[in-house]
Amino acid sequence: MYYPTTRLRRLRQNPVLRSMVTETKVTTDDLIMPLFACPGKNVKNPIQSMPGNFQLSIDLLVEECKSLMEVGINSVLLFGIPETKDDTGIIGAHEHAIIPRAIRAIKKDVPGMYVIADVCNCEYTTHGHCGTIVNGDVDNDLTLDTLAAQSISFAKSGVDMVAPSDMMDGRVGKMRKALDTNHFYNLPIMAYSAKYASSFYGPFRDAADSAPQFGDRNSYQMNPANSDEALREIELDIEEGADIVMVKPALSYLDIIRRAKDTFNIPIAAYNVSGEFSMVKAAAEKGWIDEERMVKEILTSIKRAGSDIILTYHAKEFAQYLR
Ligand code: PBG
Numbered sequence: 387m388y389y390p391t392t393r394l395r396r397l398r399q400n401p402v403l404r405s406m407v408t409e410t411k412v413t414t415d416d417l418i419m420p421l422f423a424c425p426g427k428n429v430k431n432p433i434q435s436m437p438g439n440f441q442l443s444i445d446l447l448v449e450e451c452k453s454l455m456e457v458g459i460n461s462v463l464l465f466g467i468p469e470t471k472d473d474t475g476i477i478g479a480h481e482h483a484i485i486p487r488a489i490r491a492i493k494k495d496v497p498g499m500y501v502i503a504d505v506c507n508c509e510y511t512t513h514g515h516c517g518t519i520v521n522g523d524v525d526n527d528l529t530l531d532t533l534a535a536q537s538i539s540f541a542k543s544g545v546d547m548v549a550p551s552d553m554m555d556g557r558v559g560k561m562r563k564a565l566d567t568n569h570f571y572n573l574p575i576m577a578y579s580a581k582y583a584s585s586f587y588g589p590f591r592d593a594a595d596s597a598p599q600f601g602d603r604n605s606y607q608m609n610p611a612n613s614d615e616a617l618r619e620i621e622l623d624i625e626e627g628a629d630i631v632m633v634k635p636a637l638s639y640l641d642i643i644r645r646a647k648d649t650f651n652i653p654i655a656a657y658n659v660s661g662e663f664s665m666v667k668a669a670a671e672k673g674w675i676d677e678e679r680m681v682k683e684i685l686t687s688i689k690r691a692g693s694d695i696i697l698t699y700h701a702k703e704f705a706q707y708l709r
Contacts, residue, residue: 410690412682414458414708418502418655419701422593423447423488424467435589436660437667439699441467444484444491451496457705461500463549463697464488465594468510474518474528475507479535483510486543493544502547502576503540505533505561508596515598516552516606523605529554534564541570549632551578553606559626576655576695577628580616580642583607586635586661593660616642617649624652630695635659637684640691647692656693658684663699678707 397407422441424431429443442450451462466484468477477483485503492501507529508516517529529552537548548565550557558577565573583604591597608615616639620631631650633643634657646654666684670677681700688696698704 410686412685412689412696412704414460414701414705416689416694416696417459417685417701417704418461418463418695418697419454419459420463420465420697420699421447421450422465422467423484425469425484433589433593435592435664436699437664437671438703439593441593444488447488448491448495451492451499454702454705455496455499457702457709459701459705460498461502462492463502463504465504466509467595471510471512473512474532475510476532476535478507478510479532479539481539481542483539485536486539489540489543489545500546501544502549503545505536505540505548505550506552507532507536508552508598509594513599514591514596515601516603517554522601524554526554526556530557530560533557534560537561538564538568538570541565541568541573545573547574547576549576549578551581551634553578553581553603553608555622556626558623558628562627574629575627576630576632577623578634578657579620579623579628579631580633580639580646581607582610582635582639584610584635584638584659584661586638586659588661589664590660610638613642613645617645620646620650624650628652630655632657632697633693635662636688636691636693636696637662640687643688643691643693653694654692655695655697656688656691658688658696658698658700660699666700682707 424441426443427445430446431441433439468484489501492499506516508514515524517524623631630653632655633639636656636658643656669675
């Protein structure tokens with residue numbers, strides 16, 4: 387049936403009707419807010435390139451978790467800024483390291499908050515790479531040991547989920563085995579499976595003080611040109627025991643999210659990364675765009691592409707828009 391019998395504008399005439407036939411609705415349940423924990427007390431360092439985001443000492447991190455829950459954001463992803471760094475990043479796995487302390491504090495004072503910890507070494511190494519350096523490159527298998535140690539340490543501190551973001555081969559299997567051996571068989575792993583070597587991480591590296599001091603991450607993160615390879619990465623992570631798989635960044639990779647959703651029957655997460663966030667903020671500051679409309683459109687498009695879960699720095703503001 388064609389025009390004039392069929393008229394698609396008919397269903398767009400009334401706001402109630404438009405809402406009724408809306409195919410994709412983003413809710414606060416879909417969103418995870420990334421937060422940055424730093425040493426000290428009463429510390430709130432603004433992250434210049436990410437307006438509205440801060441490095442927070444643990445006392446204020448706990449307060450932020452309370453305020454997130456008040457607007458309906460019940461899940462956070464933690465990154466740590468340590469007091470000191472070392473060669474391998476193993477310092478991040480110490481029981482008194484920043485993330486284990488942050489996890490314990492949040493779970494004690496805000497027990498309803500679902501706490502996910504990013505597992506990687508780049509915040510904890512002096513050189514800023516995601517693992518142990520041998521002959522100028524990150525050694526895959528040595529790095530697996532530090533990642534497993536971090537997972538166990540976070541698990542012992544009471545974390546609800548771990549999320550490896552390092553892109554080493556075999557890390558999910560290694561972590562799953564280590565967790566199971568220590569009786570954390572119910573602790574889920576959300577794997578950064580298809581993580582690209584992206585220019586969109588720029589602001590994050592300021593936020594987490596994790597920029598590589600030499601070279602780049604091209605020997606472990608994926609080439610933005612590749613799509614089939616993303617499916618292989620995801621498939622391997624599922625085989626190794628990932629419970630949720632992630633595509634990162636989100637906006638330049640909506641096609642990857644869609645392929646992943648169509649190919650695998652597992653929850654898909656997408657990370658709306660720092661650079662994607664900062665571009666919106668910068669344009670909004672200049673008055674060039676309508677920020678609220680744009681944020682809603684962006685998050686809707688990521689979900690429409692097939693993502694069940696969205697990690698986004700817009701989470702809190704989005705929740706406030708809905709109220
Ligand atoms: C650590 C990590 C990074 C991000 C999440 N985990 C940085 C990187 O790989 O360089 C990026 C998050 C963002 O840009 O918002 N490996």
